[in-house]
Amino acid sequence: MDPETEQVLDAIGPRLRTLRRTRGLTLEALAATTGISVSTLSRLESGRRRPTLELLLPLARAHRVALDDLVGAPPTGDPRVHLEPLRKHGTVIVPLTRYPGRIQVFKQVLTPREPRQVTHEGYEWFYVLAGEVRLILGDEELVLRPGEVAEFDTARPHWFGPADGGVAEVLHLFGPRGDQAVVRAAPPAP
Known part of the structure; x- marks a missing residue:
């Protein structure tokens, strides 16, 4: 795996932990919302488990953020807000x-x-x-x-x-x- 991809994957766990704590959620509350076990969530946040799409999609839904926000995708260069009335x-x-x-x-x-x-x-x-x-x-x-x-x-x-x-x-x-x-x-x- 190339170093840039490795760096992106390593940053997901801390980003997930910060997002959960910012929203005042416990691992147990997030597990109840997502259907992902507390131990899996803990391992994701600590970096002991690699994130997969199957795990990130319910987390993005639970936090109501774009998947790009969880992954820390590089900016696309388009600063416009895409509005959905x-x-x-x-x-x-x-x-x-x-x-x-x-x-x-x-x-x-x-x-x-x-x-x-x-x-x-x-x-x-x-x-x-x-x-x-x-x-x-x-x-x-x-x-x-x-x-x-x-x-x-x-x-x-x-x-x-x-x-x-x-x-x-x-x-x-x-x-x-x-x-x-x-x-x-x-x-x-x-």
């Missing part, structure tokens, strides 16, 4: 990041729909890119225009959508466990 709750959502368990970033195209406030665990932050956004937080109602930002705890009843029956676009950050974006700049004074 989804339709959900009357909006088009374009995921810009793929970090399960951490703050997620989306571009969201909001289309008209009836307001229905919801609550859930997490923290939301959004920046209006285009159009006007109507935000309902409990009994409070606001209209945000391009360049304005809103942030709130999602345990508070909330809903947001286009303000004028048209379409609005936002850059949306969501922290699933109450993770909060830290904003270090303020919008210009009117």
